Amino acid sequence: MVNVGIIGVTGYAGEELIDILLKHPSARIANISAKIDKPRRISDIFPKFKNRIDLVCSEPDLAKIASTCDLVFLALPHTVSMGIVPGLLKAGKKVIDLSADYRFKEAKIYEKFYNTRHTDKPHIAGAVYGLPEIYRAKIRNALLIANPGCYPTVSILALAPLVALDLIDLDSIIIDAKSGVTGAGRKVTENSLFSEINDDFKAYKVNSHQHAPEINQELSKLSGKKIEVTFVPHLLPLDRGILATIYARKKKGAIRKTQNLFTLYKNFYKKEPFVRVKNEGDFPRIKDVFKTNFCDIGIKEEKDAIIIIAAIDNLLKGAAGQAVQNMNIIFKFPEDTALI
């Protein structure tokens, strides 16, 4: 039995972590905390947890967390985690950080896109980017996991076979992504009001979203060459789910006539419990991955072009589900425990 703590439990990802971990036979939620005025029962904050969990949520007390937990999930706003991670690591705790703080190998890129100074550079190098389909071996022994962003998770999984096998022109990648509103966290702004979202649809941060450099870093690593994608996120009038429609040009001569992209994708992901490659003519939809940890991928070839469509639940495979998948890997539990 692993004892886990959740810091930042009042946000969407924290709420989701509780939901998953309550179903986990080998993990026990030992401590929950958040920025909060005064201690409150979690079932008073989220009445849906009444009769299911009876813990009190207080401000994080690192000594107490360290003494009761083996692993700590940080479901905190970006720039907050890096103030907490050093203490937890020093206390010998495993850490899975759902924020962006340790995702970038170059602190400079993080500092530019998150508009802040990185205050814990020494731990960046050791942090493992927690995308199991790419980094499972490293995750097994990681002390600190930088859990990927939601858009990067779906984009990298959709493109990894093409990029790793060098099948497309690297300057041709366009990611047209559409996300439900929980992707932005539980921030109270006029833009997030029901009447601003319902019956509406729009692009935002057009080719300037902070997830673009994260996608670029990981695709570039897979390719060995520098990749800069075009990335346009849009806001859907629904709670959760991301669907990305991705366009790329085939690299001349790279795909043999006899090669079949569907076979190629299915082989690439054949041992993956959470990636489902569709057959020809079938495409993903958000409803199929809603409240699941799956990433569904559909493929369309069109002469020189390839269109990849991929979908995840941004709060599960895009956040809390992937975090628990990483925990399962670290503690050698079956990887899909509590996730299927």
Place this chain on the structure above:
Amino acid sequence: MVNVGIIGVTGYAGEELIDILLKHPSARIANISAKIDKPRRISDIFPKFKNRIDLVCSEPDLAKIASTCDLVFLALPHTVSMGIVPGLLKAGKKVIDLSADYRFKEAKIYEKFYNTRHTDKPHIAGAVYGLPEIYRAKIRNALLIANPGCYPTVSILALAPLVALDLIDLDSIIIDAKSGVTGAGRKVTENSLFSEINDDFKAYKVNSHQHAPEINQELSKLSGKKIEVTFVPHLLPLDRGILATIYARKKKGAIRKTQNLFTLYKNFYKKEPFVRVKNEGDFPRIKDVFKTNFCDIGIKEEKDAIIIIAAIDNLLKGAAGQAVQNMNIIFKFPEDTALI
């Protein structure tokens, strides 16, 4: 041509007033204002008005408003209007106030339910409750209109025939009302976030909503006896529209065997351009009154019980549409101008 001003133009009702008045052949929007950091073109605040209206919205300047407008709509939060009305009336302007400030004949009730002191008691007596179906004659000569609340509009129209003709037990009235989210105005609170409303439904202010005393006041006037309704409002996951399901017991012997409630309602409202009484077996739905100034009413008799179902668009018949209807009456324009 009437020159009108709108104070509080950045709220939902203000936005709606612009939309209606732009279609009005005999009214010209001469001045728009709101609590605002610095003057902004209204088409920058609401891009949907681009190419349709080119005015600048500033903080209200009463001297300027008085010199350019014949009539002023106040689309302000409750408790703000009463600070502005005296000045406008003194300057000889007609005023249609969409807030609750002048709706209550007893200031004490207002003060209790809106939790504030009334600072302009002298003008309460002269204010006319702007429900044309009941007070049209008074509205014609009114200087100050207290435009009704959204729940009261639909509830009073649904019950007026029964109460005025003394057909039901007055202590039996139950109003189970359901409203879209714009009813609460454009307030930025966690409760109004998309993810708090979408896929959800709940009651709120259970039998303690500030519209109950407004309904009680008007029904009591119609009846000549004191009425206290049971009133439970609920929040629908949609932008606009109210549907109220109302239950009452028939007064023993009051309805003659030969009497038909449908005929009775149709007669009661036969000259009303905006009340549509349904035939037996047909009931209102929000879609039918969406973006219209109509109030649709359906009736179901069941032995000793009467069920009345009524629907309006809370921003039109429940606010801005009714306000323009009142303006039309005051200025002797055809009552449905710009509203149909």
Place this chain on the structure above:
Amino acid sequence: MVNVGIIGVTGYAGEELIDILLKHPSARIANISAKIDKPRRISDIFPKFKNRIDLVCSEPDLAKIASTCDLVFLALPHTVSMGIVPGLLKAGKKVIDLSADYRFKEAKIYEKFYNTRHTDKPHIAGAVYGLPEIYRAKIRNALLIANPGCYPTVSILALAPLVALDLIDLDSIIIDAKSGVTGAGRKVTENSLFSEINDDFKAYKVNSHQHAPEINQELSKLSGKKIEVTFVPHLLPLDRGILATIYARKKKGAIRKTQNLFTLYKNFYKKEPFVRVKNEGDFPRIKDVFKTNFCDIGIKEEKDAIIIIAAIDNLLKGAAGQAVQNMNIIFKFPEDTALI
């Protein structure tokens, strides 16, 4: 390990049964069937089940079902189950029928409201109405469970304490219920199109819904006197969830001054794993019971009146969840297995 079959697996309740049973450590889905043109893999019908279950759905083959299953869930349209139940019972199988076919002790009422002749009257008497909070003892030994309707489940649980303890006027009960669209099943009609539901809200079958006699039967049994409720269902623009707002008059002198309704409800349900009584001032909302098997109940006293607000997920506590709860009781599994 119990081997279960699901007949009618392509409807909403059938789909939900799969979802629950896949998480059940002591149940195995052995056979799935439905009215279907030709056999299809369930993961082709519902792509969300890809990688989770690999069975083929065919037309029901009773011999095969009988030879592979211990218990059979019937998730069929009303009037279909009664053609199948006799054969399954004869083969010694336990049956949980989610349709209305065996809910009514008087076949005449069923025949009137479902507009058909009952073709299996002999099994009506032995069928147990599967509401565990009322009939748990009988469910333990039942061979045939008539799983309750969604509106009856929430209405009976909300009213049972008041009716069983004789605290209200029995002729005063009004149930104003609001349901998501899956309550009507996966029927393809113009009324169920997205554009007919989205942004809309309406009443339907006003005081003529077939769930009213089911509520009447069960409340009358609890009371020992004949009860006829007023029941008005409404359609919410959301997928799943029911919230009922219920009004009743206190019986004169029945509630002692020292008695507290909250205590009374909490005592009544103190051993129930799936009923959560709210504290004073707190009320249920659909989001809190979404995708759970809970029934949340809130109470408001108002002089002579009592307002009860209750919420369930219509596909779980109102259908598939309650069916599995009944299975757990029959097979002596912990009652909340796979449901929390």
Place this chain on the structure above:
Amino acid sequence: MVNVGIIGVTGYAGEELIDILLKHPSARIANISAKIDKPRRISDIFPKFKNRIDLVCSEPDLAKIASTCDLVFLALPHTVSMGIVPGLLKAGKKVIDLSADYRFKEAKIYEKFYNTRHTDKPHIAGAVYGLPEIYRAKIRNALLIANPGCYPTVSILALAPLVALDLIDLDSIIIDAKSGVTGAGRKVTENSLFSEINDDFKAYKVNSHQHAPEINQELSKLSGKKIEVTFVPHLLPLDRGILATIYARKKKGAIRKTQNLFTLYKNFYKKEPFVRVKNEGDFPRIKDVFKTNFCDIGIKEEKDAIIIIAAIDNLLKGAAGQAVQNMNIIFKFPEDTALI
């Protein structure tokens, strides 16, 4: 006063035509018809029109239509219009056809994508493609208007300046389009059920939609060279509105350093009443064009790439609004009559 007929009045576009024409001071709806079992008052079919229009909808009677109408709108399913148009033209009526039947200059392309034989080829050549921003001069004297498709309208308006001025690589155009569900018409299919659309998002007809050849035809005409776009439509969980995100590569050397795309677009559309070009950093959203006849266009330059985002209401600028705009042009009414 123009007397107009609407054939196919029970579909979304027909319903919308009524709504617009009721506000039109110079047009009178003289005849409405549709495929219908028996004649019905239009206010019984659409209760929202009660008290607004009192016509009866019957099966189309061409003799009667010809004798009472000057212009006829055909709001019919594809392949039906071509059976009606010859008779109307022969009778000397002006026709605005909202279907695809006369949009394609090559009947073969129509026949391939609409999977039917074209039965009125003689009238194809004379039909004018009713996109006023491109064909206004021809529309003025047209006898038969082929009203454009919704996706083509938004796509062509978004791309026309770039294509007409030869600024982009013609093989680089990718149109990622997202539409509300009314775009598919009022067809009753399982795919269009509320529960299939709500909380979901998906691509459909991936690069095989019948609007792609329509876009290709018109862009090729503007360019003088053959253009084949990549076109992926998606389905949004909302009633009405389309937003298209369009990607293209700049043609080497075609855009001078001193040239500004915003200025270029604004000049291109400077006399257009219904095209609104956004300033740098501002982008369209569906809410801004909801229930309007506007097409909003935003631009983002990114090194070698151009991203154009454009939005319309698919039932107005994408169908009925544009049809009335065309009528206004033909009859020399101010072009925005009843549309603003």
